[in-house]
Structure formats: C-alpha cells, structure tokens
Amino acid sequence: MxxxxxxxxxxxxxxxxxxxxxxxxxxxxxxxxxxxxxxxxxxxxxxxxxxxxxxxxxxxxxxxxxxxxxxxxxxxxxxxxxxxxxxxxDPPFNVRFKDDKSYPYLAISTNEDFARAFITRNRELRSVRYFGPYTQSWAVRETLDTLLKVYPIRSCSKAVFNAAAAKKRPCLLADIGKCSAPCVGRIEPKEHQRLAADFAKFLNSGDRSYIDELTQRMSTASENQEYELAAALRDDAKALAAVLEKSTVVFSDQTDADLFGIAEDELSAAVSHFVVRGGRIRGARNWVLDKELERDPAELVEYILQNVYSPKPGIEPQEIPREILVPVLPSDHREVALWLSDLRGSKVQLRVAQRGDKAALAETAVKNAQHAQNLYKMRRSADFTSRADALAGIQRALNLEDAPLRIECFDVSHLGGTNVVASMVVFEDGLPKKDAYRKFNVEGTKDDTESIHQVLTRRLRYLVQGDPEADGAKFSYRPNLIIVDGGLPQVNAAAKALDEAGITDIALCGLAKRLEEVWLPGDAFPIILPRATEELFLMQRIRDEAHRFAITFQRKKRSLSISSQLLEIPGLGERRVSLLLRHFGSAKRMRLATVAEIASVPNISEQLAEIIHATLNEDGQKLSEK
Missing domain, CATH: 3.40.1440.10 (GIY-YIG endonuclease)
Structure with missing residues (x-):
C-alpha cells in the first residue's frame, strides 16, 4: 500500500x-x-x-x-x-520534449518609422527589443492580443503595411481597435512612438502604476459624465490587470540571481531560497532555524547570507550570482556586498526587489517560507517526546504539582474598540482539541482587562456546581492551566475572575507577545523561559492559536455585519452582496471604495453604487461618533 x-x-x-x-x-x-x-x-x-x-x-x-x-x-x-x-x-517519468525549439519572445522593432510588435523565436535579430521568454506560444499570443487593446501599435509585417498604405485602406485590426492604423495616417508618428514606448514600459516594469493611472482617469471621466470614455478606460485597466495576473516566473533579461524569502516569529525563522539562472528558476529550497537570541530582520538576513555563502572545508562552495535579492538590507550592506564580491571575484549587487517579476517572485518566496515554518511547527508539535518535554518544562517553570495536561488559552480581539470578541482554545497532552474551542461575543467593556474578566467569568461559571445560569451545558474537563494573551494587567483581571468564582485549584499565567514574558498574578517581575526550549515553543503556539481563532471570528463578525447592512438596500440581493464582498475582499476595503470603484463591479449600476457608498459612509460616521 x-x-x-x-x-x-x-x-x-x-x-x-x-x-x-x-x-x-x-x-x-x-x-x-x-x-x-x-x-x-x-x-x-x-x-x-x-x-x-x-x-x-x-x-x-x-x-x-x-x-x-x-x-x-x-x-x-x-x-x-x-x-x-x-x-x-529532464525527469524520466515526464513526457519528453520531441523537439528542442527555443522559447518564443514578444518583441518590438526599434529601427522602423512605426515600431512593430511581433512574436519570434529568433534572438539574433538586430534593432529589436525582446520581452520574455514565454514557455508556451499561446501565452505570448494571448499577452500580445490583450495589450494591443490598450496600446494599439502596429503588429503587421512590412509587406502588409505597405499594401495597406498603397490601397489607403487599413486591415481588420484597425476596425476592431487593435491597431491605430499608421498605414493610412490615422495617427501621427510621434503619437505612435509614445504608444510603443508605453507598451514597452508596461512589459518591462510589470507594476500596477499604469492600471492605477487608468483607474484615476476613469473616475474623472465618470465624474464628468463622459461615460463612454470611462467604460473604455475601465476595459483597458481590466486588460492590463489580466496581463499582470499571468506574471511569469521566467525573467525577461537572462537574470542570474539568488532570492531569499523569510518568515519569522520570536523563536524561529524559515528561509526560502530561489536560485535563478539564465532567467529561469533552477532550484528552490526551504529550511528553518531556531533563533537563540533576538535578532531584527536586518541581522537575520546577514546571518543567513553568511551561512549560505561562507566557504566550508571539504564542501563545494555555493555559487554566488551577480545579484542577491533579500527582504531587507543588512545594516552594513555595503560591507556584506563587498565580502560577497571578493568571494565571487566580481561585483555582486545586494538589494531589495521593489517591483516587477522579481518583486512578484519575492512574494512567492515569502509564502513558501511561511509554509515551511508552519510545517516545522506542526511536525515539532506532533512529536511525542517534544510534547512531553514541553509539559514537564511548563510544570517546572510555573511550579505546578502536575504537568498541565489540559491547557485553555484566552485572547480578545476587536477593531478600534468595536466588534469585541474573544476566543478560547484547548490543548490536551500538548495537542489542539478543536472540538472544545469556544467563541465569545463581548459586550459593554472598555478595554482588554474588562473583556478578559467578563469572558473568564462566563467560562468559570460552568465549573461552579449548582450554578443556575449554567443551563446544563458543561465543558468536558477542568483545565489544569489557564493562559491569557497579555501581561500583568490581563493576568490580574483573570485572577479576579477566579477569585470571584471561588476557584483555587487552576493555575493561571499570561504570555506577553513582545518579549515572550510569562506573568503570574500579583508578581512584579515575569518569568523568562529559556529561548528555543520546548516549553516556550508550546506556550507560544497555544497563544498564537488563540489569537488566530479570535481574529478569524472577529473578521467573520465584521463581514456578517456589513452583509446584513447591504441586504437592507433595495435592489441588493444575496448574489450581488456576495459579488461585492468577493470583489473588494474585506469590509474595510469596501468602505474605502469610491462610487466609481463600486460601480465597476458587475451588475452594480452607478445609481446603486451611490446608494451603497452613502450607506456605508453613514455607518462609518456613526461608528466614529460612538
């Protein structure tokens, strides 16, 4: 099997x-x-x-x-x-390539009166600017077809161009808006040059500045009631966005670079290393390191570069490319770049990717690093020996009589004091017990300490025998340890709830996020657990899980709130509300949207967009007044 x-x-x-x-x-x-x-x-x-x-x-x-x-x-x-x-x-179990053709490129001629955009596999042409390569011919054809809608420059051969000029009749591309017809003088040479330059700039930069510019012009045209122009600009913006969504991992300039993505927390960091040679990704690897000491991102980057590129006896040295892309520059980046240049024997550029394909790949590297870190935590938590060591370590640190086999952790989440919610997560034997998780709506509190007190009071009510408000619904087991997310004020608020409930046999502590300090009720100084120990790792994971669960509930509550508000608007049904929320991605982004941006959503008219905008702004004003 x-x-x-x-x-x-x-x-x-x-x-x-x-x-x-x-x-x-x-x-x-x-x-x-x-x-x-x-x-x-x-x-x-x-x-x-x-x-x-x-x-x-x-x-x-x-x-x-x-x-x-x-x-x-x-x-x-x-x-x-x-x-x-x-x-x-060349993997043996993949379908083998039957030919050895070169990759197709999108090219623009630079030696003609009217620049021409075309597709070619020949990299030896003179006076031609290349973009690519693309791995599939359909991909480059689709890209060219889309861009010609926005930048209608010439794409026909010299023979077709001369024939149309002789007949004084343009081809079909001009009729469908994919050519500005320079062959019959519909556009001045300078204007066509400007279009060709914009075409090349967009392909070269690959950023959203052109889309933002078109969106702004669309909004202006809409405000001036130039609706046909606004619709045309909207279509152009969508076309450019479609091209950007198909961002390729094959670079356009034969790039040789190493690219690093990092995901970190207080105790560990995961690194994703992409090796780009000849404009293509040749390899990718991930690894995780424990941070024995607190390191800022710049120090961490320098440590990683030293570890990767320092020569090691008996081991083939890591190839150093001309360019190394990192999430943040080390504080002494000039000296680090000089050290790398000495190792390579020629200049090495150390920098942060800002835009285009390299920035897009940097985001992908970070996402892979985040996955590697999550995987590391899952595997470490699943190890029985590590869990046993962690529970024993917590028992020693907090001076408990027994190992805390059931731990409950509480966290509070809110948005500017509104939509206050709290979460309770449960870990038994060092593993999450998700069917015992609980969510709380919190009402009438002014700060986190009051919220913690209210939530713990409600939770502990179920442990008091004979409480008439318990309604017969009981939690399965009594916790050995309660953790709250926060420092001494939050711990003291939780301790007050325990005292009021008359419970003395449940241990309590707080875990403050910034320095990972463990606080006990009434103590003036925190307990500092040794870094990279199993007990600190487990407590951090429990606290982070409570935070994640609270944030998820809080976001869902905000989404439901705005959904119910939108459903009250005449003409908006569940389908249109769903389209709006999916388009903007969050309630916050939707509240900040302009009328034009709301009207760009399918099936939303400008009149309806104005009503939606006014309704959401009125609600936002009410919130600010509260």
Missing amino acids: ANDLSWRPKTGEIPTDPGVYRWLDAKGRVLYVGKAKNLRARLSSYFAPLDSLHDRTRKMVTTARDLQWTIVKSDYEALQLEFTWIKEF
Whole structure:
C-alpha cells in the first residue's frame, strides 16, 4: 500500500495552494515534475492503494524516496515553473520534449518609422527589443492580443503595411481597435512612438502604476459624465490587470540571481531560497532555524547570507550570482556586498526587489517560507517526546504539582474598540482539541482587562456546581492551566475572575507577545523561559492559536455585519452582496471604495453604487461618533 511508505508526508502537511511538485529518488535525482491547482488534492491521489495506480505511476511512487513542492501564486505560474523544471531536470517519468525549439519572445522593432510588435523565436535579430521568454506560444499570443487593446501599435509585417498604405485602406485590426492604423495616417508618428514606448514600459516594469493611472482617469471621466470614455478606460485597466495576473516566473533579461524569502516569529525563522539562472528558476529550497537570541530582520538576513555563502572545508562552495535579492538590507550592506564580491571575484549587487517579476517572485518566496515554518511547527508539535518535554518544562517553570495536561488559552480581539470578541482554545497532552474551542461575543467593556474578566467569568461559571445560569451545558474537563494573551494587567483581571468564582485549584499565567514574558498574578517581575526550549515553543503556539481563532471570528463578525447592512438596500440581493464582498475582499476595503470603484463591479449600476457608498459612509460616521 502507498500508505505504508515511510517517507510519505502527512496529508495535513501538504498545502492546498497551487504549486509545482517534484518526486526524487534515493540519490536526489528528479523523477517527475508536476503542477497542481491544489497540491494536497493532487498529491493525495498518488498515495492510493498501489494496485489501483497506473503501472507507470506505481513504478514512480515505489522508486521515489522523497517528495518536495513549491508554492506559487497562480495556476499560470505553476504552468511556467513546471515547464522550466522539466526542461532543466529532464525527469524520466515526464513526457519528453520531441523537439528542442527555443522559447518564443514578444518583441518590438526599434529601427522602423512605426515600431512593430511581433512574436519570434529568433534572438539574433538586430534593432529589436525582446520581452520574455514565454514557455508556451499561446501565452505570448494571448499577452500580445490583450495589450494591443490598450496600446494599439502596429503588429503587421512590412509587406502588409505597405499594401495597406498603397490601397489607403487599413486591415481588420484597425476596425476592431487593435491597431491605430499608421498605414493610412490615422495617427501621427510621434503619437505612435509614445504608444510603443508605453507598451514597452508596461512589459518591462510589470507594476500596477499604469492600471492605477487608468483607474484615476476613469473616475474623472465618470465624474464628468463622459461615460463612454470611462467604460473604455475601465476595459483597458481590466486588460492590463489580466496581463499582470499571468506574471511569469521566467525573467525577461537572462537574470542570474539568488532570492531569499523569510518568515519569522520570536523563536524561529524559515528561509526560502530561489536560485535563478539564465532567467529561469533552477532550484528552490526551504529550511528553518531556531533563533537563540533576538535578532531584527536586518541581522537575520546577514546571518543567513553568511551561512549560505561562507566557504566550508571539504564542501563545494555555493555559487554566488551577480545579484542577491533579500527582504531587507543588512545594516552594513555595503560591507556584506563587498565580502560577497571578493568571494565571487566580481561585483555582486545586494538589494531589495521593489517591483516587477522579481518583486512578484519575492512574494512567492515569502509564502513558501511561511509554509515551511508552519510545517516545522506542526511536525515539532506532533512529536511525542517534544510534547512531553514541553509539559514537564511548563510544570517546572510555573511550579505546578502536575504537568498541565489540559491547557485553555484566552485572547480578545476587536477593531478600534468595536466588534469585541474573544476566543478560547484547548490543548490536551500538548495537542489542539478543536472540538472544545469556544467563541465569545463581548459586550459593554472598555478595554482588554474588562473583556478578559467578563469572558473568564462566563467560562468559570460552568465549573461552579449548582450554578443556575449554567443551563446544563458543561465543558468536558477542568483545565489544569489557564493562559491569557497579555501581561500583568490581563493576568490580574483573570485572577479576579477566579477569585470571584471561588476557584483555587487552576493555575493561571499570561504570555506577553513582545518579549515572550510569562506573568503570574500579583508578581512584579515575569518569568523568562529559556529561548528555543520546548516549553516556550508550546506556550507560544497555544497563544498564537488563540489569537488566530479570535481574529478569524472577529473578521467573520465584521463581514456578517456589513452583509446584513447591504441586504437592507433595495435592489441588493444575496448574489450581488456576495459579488461585492468577493470583489473588494474585506469590509474595510469596501468602505474605502469610491462610487466609481463600486460601480465597476458587475451588475452594480452607478445609481446603486451611490446608494451603497452613502450607506456605508453613514455607518462609518456613526461608528466614529460612538
């Protein structure tokens, strides 16, 4: 059975994001590269009973000894990276390429009176500016077709251009708005040059500044009641956004670079390292390090660079590229760049990616680092020995009679003092017991201490025998330890609730996030747990889980609040409300939206958008007055 494979990752460890995966044999050779919209769903299918798999798939699964994956931002990026790695690793279980054609490029001629946009596989043409490469010809054709709607520059051959000029009749592209028809003088040469320059700038930068400019012009046209112009600008903005959504992981300028993404908390940091050579991603790896001492991001970057590139005896040195992209520059980045340049033998540029493809890949690297960190925490928490050590460590640190086998943690979340909610998460034997989690709506409190007191009072009411307000609904077990998210004020508020309930056999502490200090009721000084210990790791994970659960509930409550408010507007049904919330992504963004931005949502007229805008602003004013 595939389920018996000792190296098989747990289903919960596999992300549900789009990505590219690699099967490797015992020697590290890549056997197969594949892509998936949902990595967990796709990879789980490989671990079905062996007799149900195709012969070739069964052979690959039984030959493999490792499975790795890389998260990307979109299905299109997954397609690009899959083709890049198939070309790079030539895996035996992939379909082999039948030819060795070069990749297609989008090009603009620079030596003609009217610049021409075209697709080519020839990189040897003179006076041509190239963009790409693209891994699929359909992708570059679709990109060109979309951009010509916004920048209608010439795309025909010289023969077609001359024939149209002789007949004084443009081709079909001019009739459908994908060419400005310079062949018949519909556009001045300087204006066409400006269009071609904008076309090239957008492809080269790949940022949203052009879309923002078009959106602003659309809003202005709408305010001036120039609705046809506004609609045209809206369509142009959508077309450019569609091109950006298909951001490629194949760079346009034969980039040689190493790119690092980092995800960190107080105790550990995960690093994702992307190796880009010849404009393509040649490799990606993730690792996690424990932070023995507090390090700011700049120090952490310097530590990582030293660890990766410092020569090690008997080990092949890491290749140093011309460019290294990091999330933040070290404080002494000039000296670090000089050290790297000395190791390489030529200049190395150390910088932060600001925009374009490199910035997009930097975001992808950070997402992979976040996944690696979450995976590390899950695996560490699942280890029985680590959990036992953690519970024993908490028992010693807090001077408890027994190990806290059931721990409850409470956190409060609110938005500027409104929509106050709280969460309770439960860990038994060091593992989350999610069916025992609870959510609380909090009313009539002024600050976190009052909220903590109210929530603990309600929770402890269920532990007091004979309480008439308990309604017969009881929690399953009595906790050995209660943790609150916060410092001494929050702990004292929780202690007051325990005293009022007459409960003396439940231990209590607080965990302050900034320095990870453990506070006990009434103590003037906190307990400092040693860094990188199992007990601090477990307490941090419990506190972070309570925070996550509270934030999720608070966001859901805000979403439901704005949904009910929108449903009261005549002409808005559940379908349109759903479209609005999906379009803007959050209640906050929707409240900040202009009338034009609301009207850009399908099936929302300008008149209805004005009503929605006025309703949301009126509600926001009421909140501010409170």
